Amino acid sequence: MKRFRGFVIKEFYHIFRDKRTLVILFGMPIVQILLFGYAVTNEINNVDLAILDKSKDAETQKIIHDIAASKYFKISDILEDEGQIEAIFKKGKVKAVLVFAPNFDKDLITNGSAGVQIVTDATEPNVANSVSNYLSSILQKYQTDINKAITIPYQIVPETKMYYNPELKSVFMFVPGIMTVILMLVSAIMTSISITREKEMGTMEILLVSPLKPHQVILGKVFPYVFLAIINAIVILALGFFVFKMPVQGSYFLLALESILFIFSALSLGILISTISETQQTAMMTSLMGLMLPTILLSGFIFPISSMPVALQVISNIIPAKWFIILIKGILLKGVGIVVLWKETVVLLFMILLFIGVSIKKYKIRLE
Amino acid sequence: MSISLKNIGKSYGAVKALSNISFDVKQGELFGLIGPDGAGKTTLFRILTTLLFPDNGEAKVSGYDIIRDFKDIRSHVGYMPGRFSLYQDLTVEENLNFFATIFGTTIAENYDLIKDIYEHIEPFKDRRAGKLSGGMKQKLALSCALIHKPRVLFLDEPTTGVDPVSRKELWEMLKRLQQKGITILVSTAYMDEASLCDRIALIQDGTILKIDRPQVIIDTFxxxxxxxxxxxxxxxxxxxxxxxxxxxxxxxxxxxxxxxxxxxxxxxxxxxxxxxxxxxxxxxxxxxxxxxxxxxxxxxxxxxxxx
Structure with a gap:
C-alpha cells in the first residue's frame, strides 16, 4: 500500500510540474462549453430578412410589423423587384426574403386567400429550414388572429407539447455531449501518454527492475487523473448550470457516481492504449483518432443513433460515450434514477473491468 | 557465487548479440565487463536484471534463477541503466524518496550506505534531476540504485559522459561499496578503468575474449x-x-x-x-x-x- 501511495504521489508531481498541460486541461473544457453553448446553436436569433412588398397595404404592413417585433428577425432591406433577390443573397448578409403578391389585402378579403412567398438562402440548410419554419408560424399566427371571429367547421389543431426541453434549447444537448467528449479526451489522452512517457524516458526499465507489480503501476497511473477529471466534470456541469441554466432533475449523487464511472472507463481506455503503444506520439494519435471521432459521431451526441445504419448502431454499443450520454441525459433532463439506468451503469462497469484487466495483462513485465 | 552464467546466448533476429557467455562473479567482487560499444554489454545486463529472456543458457543472480525467480531478483538487485533513467521533473530528494518507497524502505533506514555518495549532491537536493550535471546525475542514479541495500549492483557504463574528476570519484565509491559486501558488475568502454576492477571480462561482438585479474592479463601479454x-x-x-x-x-x-x-x-x-x-x-x-x-x-x- 505504501508503495502504491508513493507511486501516486510521484504521478501528482508529474502532473503539477507540467504547467502548460494543466492550463490546456482546464482551459479546454471551459472554452469548449462556452463556444458550443453560445456560438454553435441550431436556434435562430436576429436573422437578417428582406421584404419585397408588391402590395404595400395595411395587411402586409401589419404582418411586417409582427415579424419585426419578434426577436428572431431583423428587417434589413426593402426590395423593389424579384431581380434584386438573388443579388441580395449573393451579398450574403440577408438569409431570407418575404415576398407579398400584389393586391394582397384585396385578394385576402375578396377571394379569401392571398399570395405570399418565402425565399431562403439554403447554403446553410439548417438556417434556411429554421427561418422558413419561423416565418410560416408567424404567418400562421396572423391567419388565426384574423379568423378569430369566424368558426371554421372541421378543424384539426394539434397541440404540441415538448417534454424535458420545452424551449428546444440546443445547449441542453451540448452540455452533456461536450462533457462526454471532454472527459473522454482529457482522460484518455492524459493517461495514454503517461505510461509511454516512462517507456520513452527509460524510467520504465528501472520500474521493471523493482518490486512494483503491474496492477500497482496501472492503478497508480489511473488514480491521480481521476481527481483531475472529476474537477473537469464539476467545472463543465457548473458552467451548464449557472451560465446556461441547465437543469438537474435527477439526483446529484447518482450524477456524480455515473460521471466517476465514465471517467474510470475513459482512463482505463487510455491506459490500455498506452500499454500497447511504444511512443507518446502513437499513444496520443491513437487516442485522438480512435476515441475522438467515435465519441463525437457514434455516441448519439450529435446524430441520433436510431437513424444510423444497422452496422453503425451495433458498433455504437462498444463506445462508452454512448452509454454515458444516455445516463447523463436521463439524470439531468428526465430526472430518472438507477431503477431505469441500471443497464447502462452495468455496461460501463463491465467496460472498466475489461479495459483494466486487459491493460494489466498486456502490461509488459520485460523489455521485449 | 553471487552471479553465475552458463552458455548465455541472445539474438535479435539475424544479429547475434551474445553467444555462449559463461562466467562467475564471487560475493563481494568488483567485476568489470570491458568492451567497445555494441559488444553486447547492455544486452547481458538486461538479461541478468530479468528485463530480457536469453535464447539459451542459464544464469543465477544471488542464488535466484533469472527466469523462474525474476521477482526475487527484482527486489534484491540494484540496476543503473546506461542511459540516465530517473525522473527529470522530480527533484533529487523526490527521486531518491520515490525509489526508497517502491522498494519498501526509507532514506533514513539505509542512509549509511549511500551517505558517501549522496553527500556530494545533497546541497542540490531541491534541484530537478534534469538540471544536474552529468557527474551529479550518475551519483544520484547510483544513490537511487543503492537505496534498498541491494545484494548485487549492476552498473551499465556508469562513467560514460562523465568528467574525469567525477569518474575517479565514482570508482572510489564503488571500491567503498565493495567493502560493504555488495557484489558489483560494472561495464565500461574505457580500457583505463579496467585495472580498477578485481577481475574483468573482455568482451567483443558478443563473445568473451578473456576473463582474469587485470594484472594477470597484463603480465601474461x-x-x-x-x-x-x-x-x-x-x-x-x-x-x-x-x-x-x-x-x-x-x-x-x-x-x-x-x-x-x-x-x-x-x-x-x-x-x-x-x-x-x-x-x-x-x-x-x-x-x-x-x-x-x-x-x-x-x-x-x-x-x-x-x-
Missing amino acids: PSKIYNVKADSTYRLLQDLALYPDTHSVYPFGEYSHFTSADPDFKPSDLMRFLQEKQHSGIEVSETPATIEDAFMELSKASELIDN
Missing part, C-alpha cells in the same frame, strides 16, 4: 610492446605496417604500439628501417602492456579464428 614515435604519425603507421617483422601496430595516444613477430627483434633494426623511409624524430622504446594492448591482441586473434 605474450610479446614485448614498443612505443614508436615519429614526426609524421600517419606516415609512420603506414610504414610500420610495411615492416616485414610487424605482428601488430595501432595508434596509442601520441605513440604507436608496435609488436614484432620475430622473438629476436632489436629496436635498432626498426629505427634503421624508419630512417630509410625518411622519418625524422624517431623514438623506439619498450613499454609495459596495458589492458588495451591485451584487448587488441585478443580481438585480433579471435578475428583470425573467425576467418
Whole structure:
C-alpha cells in the first residue's frame, strides 16, 4: 500500500510540474462549453430578412410589423423587384426574403386567400429550414388572429407539447455531449501518454527492475487523473448550470457516481492504449483518432443513433460515450434514477473491468 | 557465487548479440565487463536484471534463477541503466524518496550506505534531476540504485559522459561499496578503468575474449610492446605496417604500439628501417602492456579464428 501511495504521489508531481498541460486541461473544457453553448446553436436569433412588398397595404404592413417585433428577425432591406433577390443573397448578409403578391389585402378579403412567398438562402440548410419554419408560424399566427371571429367547421389543431426541453434549447444537448467528449479526451489522452512517457524516458526499465507489480503501476497511473477529471466534470456541469441554466432533475449523487464511472472507463481506455503503444506520439494519435471521432459521431451526441445504419448502431454499443450520454441525459433532463439506468451503469462497469484487466495483462513485465 | 552464467546466448533476429557467455562473479567482487560499444554489454545486463529472456543458457543472480525467480531478483538487485533513467521533473530528494518507497524502505533506514555518495549532491537536493550535471546525475542514479541495500549492483557504463574528476570519484565509491559486501558488475568502454576492477571480462561482438585479474592479463601479454614515435604519425603507421617483422601496430595516444613477430627483434633494426623511409624524430622504446594492448591482441586473434 505504501508503495502504491508513493507511486501516486510521484504521478501528482508529474502532473503539477507540467504547467502548460494543466492550463490546456482546464482551459479546454471551459472554452469548449462556452463556444458550443453560445456560438454553435441550431436556434435562430436576429436573422437578417428582406421584404419585397408588391402590395404595400395595411395587411402586409401589419404582418411586417409582427415579424419585426419578434426577436428572431431583423428587417434589413426593402426590395423593389424579384431581380434584386438573388443579388441580395449573393451579398450574403440577408438569409431570407418575404415576398407579398400584389393586391394582397384585396385578394385576402375578396377571394379569401392571398399570395405570399418565402425565399431562403439554403447554403446553410439548417438556417434556411429554421427561418422558413419561423416565418410560416408567424404567418400562421396572423391567419388565426384574423379568423378569430369566424368558426371554421372541421378543424384539426394539434397541440404540441415538448417534454424535458420545452424551449428546444440546443445547449441542453451540448452540455452533456461536450462533457462526454471532454472527459473522454482529457482522460484518455492524459493517461495514454503517461505510461509511454516512462517507456520513452527509460524510467520504465528501472520500474521493471523493482518490486512494483503491474496492477500497482496501472492503478497508480489511473488514480491521480481521476481527481483531475472529476474537477473537469464539476467545472463543465457548473458552467451548464449557472451560465446556461441547465437543469438537474435527477439526483446529484447518482450524477456524480455515473460521471466517476465514465471517467474510470475513459482512463482505463487510455491506459490500455498506452500499454500497447511504444511512443507518446502513437499513444496520443491513437487516442485522438480512435476515441475522438467515435465519441463525437457514434455516441448519439450529435446524430441520433436510431437513424444510423444497422452496422453503425451495433458498433455504437462498444463506445462508452454512448452509454454515458444516455445516463447523463436521463439524470439531468428526465430526472430518472438507477431503477431505469441500471443497464447502462452495468455496461460501463463491465467496460472498466475489461479495459483494466486487459491493460494489466498486456502490461509488459520485460523489455521485449 | 553471487552471479553465475552458463552458455548465455541472445539474438535479435539475424544479429547475434551474445553467444555462449559463461562466467562467475564471487560475493563481494568488483567485476568489470570491458568492451567497445555494441559488444553486447547492455544486452547481458538486461538479461541478468530479468528485463530480457536469453535464447539459451542459464544464469543465477544471488542464488535466484533469472527466469523462474525474476521477482526475487527484482527486489534484491540494484540496476543503473546506461542511459540516465530517473525522473527529470522530480527533484533529487523526490527521486531518491520515490525509489526508497517502491522498494519498501526509507532514506533514513539505509542512509549509511549511500551517505558517501549522496553527500556530494545533497546541497542540490531541491534541484530537478534534469538540471544536474552529468557527474551529479550518475551519483544520484547510483544513490537511487543503492537505496534498498541491494545484494548485487549492476552498473551499465556508469562513467560514460562523465568528467574525469567525477569518474575517479565514482570508482572510489564503488571500491567503498565493495567493502560493504555488495557484489558489483560494472561495464565500461574505457580500457583505463579496467585495472580498477578485481577481475574483468573482455568482451567483443558478443563473445568473451578473456576473463582474469587485470594484472594477470597484463603480465601474461605474450610479446614485448614498443612505443614508436615519429614526426609524421600517419606516415609512420603506414610504414610500420610495411615492416616485414610487424605482428601488430595501432595508434596509442601520441605513440604507436608496435609488436614484432620475430622473438629476436632489436629496436635498432626498426629505427634503421624508419630512417630509410625518411622519418625524422624517431623514438623506439619498450613499454609495459596495458589492458588495451591485451584487448587488441585478443580481438585480433579471435578475428583470425573467425576467418
